[in-house]
Amino acid sequence: MxxxxxxxxxxxxxxxxxxxxxxxxxxxxxxxxxxxxxxxxxxxxxxxxxxxxxxxxxxxxxxxxxxxxxxxxxxxxxxxxxxxxxxxxxxxxxxxxxxxxxxxxxxxxxxxxxxxxxxxxxxxxxxxxxxxxxxxxxxxxxxxxxxxxxxxxxxxxxxxxxxxxxxxxxxxxxxxxxxxxxxxxxxxxxxxxxxxNESVKELEKKGKYFLFHGDLTTADNKRALNDAIDLFKTLPQYKLVVASDRATEDIKRKISTAENISLTPIQTTENLHRLLEDAHANILISYQNSGTKVKLFNTLYHSRFIIINENITDDPVLKSLCLLGSDMDEIRQQIIASAEKEYQDTEKRKEILEKNHxxxxxxxxxxxxxxxx
Missing domain, CATH: 3.40.50.2000 (Glycogen Phosphorylase B;)
Incomplete structure (x- = not known):
């Protein structure tokens, strides 16, 4: 044994x-x-x-x-x-x-x-x-x-x-x-x-909102979310859902000032998957260069478009499955562009993820x- x-x-x-x-x-x-x-x-x-x-x-x-x-x-x-x-x-x-x-x-x-x-x-x-x-x-x-x-x-x-x-x-x-x-x-x-994750989710071509999820007690995630909130305040036509079980009071106050941004708890893996499945695009930003972030995988298997900056993954194959913005201006452009697109990458993701990960x-x-x- x-x-x-x-x-x-x-x-x-x-x-x-x-x-x-x-x-x-x-x-x-x-x-x-x-x-x-x-x-x-x-x-x-x-x-x-x-x-x-x-x-x-x-x-x-x-x-x-x-x-x-x-x-x-x-x-x-x-x-x-x-x-x-x-x-x-x-x-x-x-x-x-x-x-x-x-x-x-x-x-x-x-x-x-x-x-x-x-x-x-x-x-x-x-x-x-x-x-x-x-x-x-x-x-x-x-x-x-x-x-x-x-x-x-x-x-x-x-x-x-x-x-x-x-x-x-x-x-x-x-x-x-x-x-x-x-x-x-x-x-x-x-x-x-x-x-x-075992298999890539089959999803309809359009989702309902943009999603940001993570532990909001860490300085890196708080900084990333603050930047995302500031960005979506300039894009009132798009809805941003922030999913976290660890939101600080200052984050809650900031979210409450924007009509197009809401906060929801995660609580269970099933609920996280549901939030991902309903999202049209996901915002993943980090200011720390430390390899591939764990949450990228849940997002790749269970959601549609993923908008990232350079620090989310150092794997070129995984980057090819995402929309890359090197700064907040480029991320803003990716948000606007993805909102009009239909998601059609399911088969490409299946081929890469189920074979290599x-x-x-x-x-x-x-x-x-x-x-x-």
Missing amino acids: KQLHIISFNYPYPPSYGGIIDVYYKIKSLSDLGIKIHLHCFIDEVPSTIDPEVKEITETVFFYKKKKNPLLYFSGIPFAVAIRNSQVLLKNLEKNKAPILFEGLQTTHIMRLLKDNGHKLYLRYHNNETEYYKGLSFSEKNVFKKLIYKIESLKYTGYQKKILKKFESVFCLSEKEYNEVQAHSENAHLIHIFHG SDKAKAKEIIKIIFKN
């Missing part, structure tokens, strides 16, 4: 944002192929129940509360790493000598205590955290947060160099990150994002690397 510990930076359900989508559907795909998963989650508050969707694909599930000590900002290691530290986690890992897959560098605090103890160690490299926090610092308007993100970026610079070499393999999401890790540590493997194929590759078969 093949078993695997997975240490997640958060509880991976519902899979509605960012790296959590990758975590959940990776677990599901590995479980479907017979791997017994022992899931360890760092969380703010322990949930009262484990969702049946998670129970079904795991052997065991453990929760560990993130530390809330603000003095950890002064730690020599990144704050996001320092708060995810647990002696109970160590004890639970020692009960079973299965390999360990760390989801993101922020889960790796216990690495120094796992030397020579029989575990094979693997990393899912979700971001170049140095570049990620540098981007957050650039996008953030709050001076204090801007400084915190800048310091976190500097801490990760040394931390990444030191720790990446300690893994048997590092599974990278994108070509850019694969090349960075391989040049430094020579243990990189390119395993694209797990996204949970299957979750099952990616899970098989991970199993082959970890279990050497």
Whole structure:
């Protein structure tokens, strides 16, 4: 029986944002192929129940509360790493000598205590955290947060160099990150994002609105949405739906000032898919160059036109399935042009996505690397 510990930076359900989508559907795909998963989650508050969707694909599930000590900002290691530290986690890992897959560098605090103890160690490299926090610092308007993100970026610079070499393999999401890790540590493997989609949705040629969706507590998404709102205020003839379960009060106030813009919760994967299926075009903007954004896949499988800027993906094939705007003026032109078009790319997407981005194929590759078969 093949078993695997997975240490997640958060509880991976519902899979509605960012790296959590990758975590959940990776677990599901590995479980479907017979791997017994022992899931360890760092969380703010322990949930009262484990969702049946998670129970079904795991052997065991453990929760560990993130530390809330603000003095950890002064730690020599990144704050996001320092708060995810647990002696109970160590004890639970020692009960079973299965390999360990760390989801993101922020889960790796216990690495120094796992030397020579029989575990094979693997990393899912979700971001170049140095570049990620540098981007957050650039996008953030709050001076204090801007400084915190800048310091976190500097801490990760040394931390990444030191720790990446300690893994048997590092599974990278994108070509850019694969090349960075391989040049430094020579243990990189390119395993694209797990996204949970199996077939491209057949849709009518016209949708009802433009859609922006994402986690609106992150500085990058907030900046992108602010730009999108400003843009749609100049396009009152078009409706923009903003979908998020994490909208801040300032975002809610700004949305309320525009008659053609509305905010709706996501809540479930099914609801997100419905929102995507009803959208005529999607606005995906990022100011961080960090490979392919997870939400691009849901959009490609379940919606029509996708208007992106350069930072949404570094994959030229995926870019060919989207409408590209290098700045907000070009994005504005793409909005106007797409509003008049009928969507007719279903077959092209099927050919590319179902051949090259299957979750099952990616899970098989991970199993082959970890279990050497």
